[in-house]
Amino acid sequence: MHDILRRILFLTCISIFTLTDVNAQIGGSHTYEFLNLTSSARIAGMGGNFLAIKDNDITLALANPSLITPELHNQLAFSFVNYFNGLNYGFITYSRTFNKAGSFVATFQFIDYGKFTETDAAGNVYGTFSASEYALNIGWGRQLSPHFSIGANGKLIYSALESYNSFGIAVDVAGTYTTKEQSFAASLIGRNIGAQIIPYRPGEYESLPFELQIGLSEKLKHIPLRFSQLLTHLETWDLSSTDPNDPANQTDPITGETKQKSGIGKLADNLMRHIVLGAELTIAKVLSLRIGYNYQRRQELKLYNKAGLAGFSFGVGVRVKMFNLSYTRGSFQAGSPNPNYITLSVNLQEFSKKK
Numbered sequence: 001m002h003d004i005l006r007r008i009l010f011l012t013c014i015s016i017f018t019l020t021d022v023n024a025q026i027g028g029s030h031t032y033e034f035l036n037l038t039s040s041a042r043i044a045g046m047g048g049n050f051l052a053i054k055d056n057d058i059t060l061a062l063a064n065p066s067l068i069t070p071e072l073h074n075q076l077a078f079s080f081v082n083y084f085n086g087l088n089y090g091f092i093t094y095s096r097t098f099n100k101a102g103s104f105v106a107t108f109q110f111i112d113y114g115k116f117t118e119t120d121a122a123g124n125v126y127g128t129f130s131a132s133e134y135a136l137n138i139g140w141g142r143q144l145s146p147h148f149s150i151g152a153n154g155k156l157i158y159s160a161l162e163s164y165n166s167f168g169i170a171v172d173v174a175g176t177y178t179t180k181e182q183s184f185a186a187s188l189i190g191r192n193i194g195a196q197i198i199p200y201r202p203g204e205y206e207s208l209p210f211e212l213q214i215g216l217s218e219k220l221k222h223i224p225l226r227f228s229q230l231l232t233h234l235e236t237w238d239l240s241s242t243d244p245n246d247p248a249n250q251t252d253p254i255t256g257e258t259k260q261k262s263g264i265g266k267l268a269d270n271l272m273r274h275i276v277l278g279a280e281l282t283i284a285k286v287l288s289l290r291i292g293y294n295y296q297r298r299q300e301l302k303l304y305n306k307a308g309l310a311g312f313s314f315g316v317g318v319r320v321k322m323f324n325l326s327y328t329r330g331s332f333q334a335g336s337p338n339p340n341y342i343t344l345s346v347n348l349q350e351f352s353k354k355k
Contacts, residue, residue, distance in 0.1 A: 031206040032157055032168060034111045034133045035192050039063050039091050040079050041326035041341035045315020046278025047292020048230040052187035052215030054149075054178050058095050059326075059343055061105040061139055064187055064215065065151030066174035068105050068141025073097040077345035084337060086114045105139040116162075133159040139172075150175045155194065164201070170194025170208055187215040211235065228278035232296070239273040240266075241300055273299065288317035290328070301332050315341070322350035 038044045040059035043051050050063045058075040061068050072095040079091040089111035097103040113131040120126065134157070141151035153172040159165065174189035191211045199205045212234040219226040233239060278292040291314055298311025308331065315328030328341040 029207075030209040031166065031196060031200075032133065032135075032159060032170075032192070033209055034089065034109075035135060035155070035157070035170070036209055036211070037081070037089055037111065038341065039107075039109070040077070041315055041328040041343040042280075042288075042290065042317060044081075044330055044339075044341040045290030045292060045313055045317075045326070045328035046228050046276075046280060047294045047313055048228075048232070048276040048278065050187075050189065050191075050213050050215050050230055051228055051278075052176060052185040052217045053226065053228065054176060054182055054185050057324075057345070058093055058105065059345055061095065061141075061151075062091065062093060062107045062109075062137055062153065064174050064176070064189060065105070065139040065141055065153045065172060066149045066176040066187060066189070068095070068103050068139055068151050069143065069149070070097045070103050072103065072105065074349040075345060075347050077343060079341070079343040081342075082340045084339065088112050103141050105137075105141075107137040107139070109135040109137060113161075118162075129162040131161045133157070133161075146180060148175065148177055155192075157194075159200075161200070165198070166196060166200045167198040168194060168196040168208065183219045183221065185215075185217050187213075189213050189215070224282040226280045226282075228280070230276040230278070232274050232276060234274070238270060239296055240270060269299075272296075286319050288315075288319075288326075290315035290317070297332065322347040 036049055038049045039062045042057065042059055043049060043063060051060050052064065053060060054067055054069075056069065056071040057067075058072050059077050059079065061072065075093075075095045077091070077093040079093075081089050083089060089109075091107055091109050093105060093107040095103070095105045111133050115128050115130055118126045118129050136156045137153050139151060139153045141149060143149045151174050155168075155170040155172075157166075157168040157170060159167075170192045171194060172189060172191045173193070174187055176185060176187040178185045189212070191213065192208045193210060194208050196205050196208065211232065214231040214234065215228070216230075217226055217228045273296040276292065276294045276296075278290065281289045283289070292312065294311045294313070296311075298307065302308070302310040310331055313328055313330045315326060317324065317326040324345045326341075326343045330339045330341065332338050
């Protein structure tokens with residue numbers, strides 16, 4: 001069954017890559033990009049913004065609503081990220097299951113861009129202004145069979161950038177397949193399907209950052225080690241970018257030609273830009289060690305003369321009774337401050353049992 005499913009997913013990816021625009025790039029072309037920020041330290045520690053791991057972790061529900069189950073009932077989680085240069089963002093998540101309506105997860109998401117100095121074109125200072133964005137997410141999930149589950153997130157989005165305000169709505173839809181023992185899982189998700197209802201400027205509507213992703217994970221049978229693979233931006237084949245400061249991209253002064261990769265090199269580079277790899281080692285069910293590798297992030301943010309650990313992330317998780325604390329340190333660029341992710345989740349149901 002695993003082999004058949006993997007072949008189906010592989011053929012699906014190839015079909016999508018073939019049908020999509022081969023020259024498209026995605027950077028800076030959408031509004032509400034904050035919706036794609038990583039929502040938990042565990043996800044960040046494994047390199048991406050989405051995981052296909054069905055182990056009743058509420059911090060995965062926002063990224064993958066098909067993981068919402070009754071077992072998440074009465075769980076609460078907080079995530080905070082100290083990002084770059086004083087920029088902070090975070091998430092507050094709570095789950096509740098109702099007998100007739102089903103299982104729901106509510107998440108409030110925010111990002112604070114900090115204070116900015118307001119000036120005119122001549123540099124005259126008029127004061128300061130702030131910028132922030134918010135989203136209220138309501139997720140719902142349902143188990144269709146012992147192996148298949150579905151879920152969706154509804155999003156209300158508000159953005160306030162100085163005197164410009166915008167309002168939008170969006171939805172994520174997802175499906176997950178798991179084996180009976182839940183050692184293998186595969187998820188397909190369409191993210192940020194929606195529209196800008198009120199634009200920043202009258203009549204100037206912008207598109208949302210839609211993305212199609214596939215997530216795979218497999219836990220080894222005799223070792224408490226789980227591998228994760230995320231296939232990103234299946235709706236767009238070409239995610240490449242060119243660093244004009246890289247000597248490899250400079251024009252040859254004699255021939256006037258720019259050095260380019262071979263056809264196979266371009267194919268391999270573009271393919272790897274869609275792949276995020278992660279691994280998680282669990283020790284005695286109380287300690288988890290995580291590592292992730294994001295090739296696309298490494299190519300975009302590494303310095304041509306010093307790559308360092310750009311694109312790698314390292315995390316740790318500690319479980320003590322009903323509490324679960326996770327921390328991740330992401331490496332974005334050599335020589336620059338890197339983000340810190342902290343997530344605390346608590347199973348309030350355990351308090352009820354004790355009482």
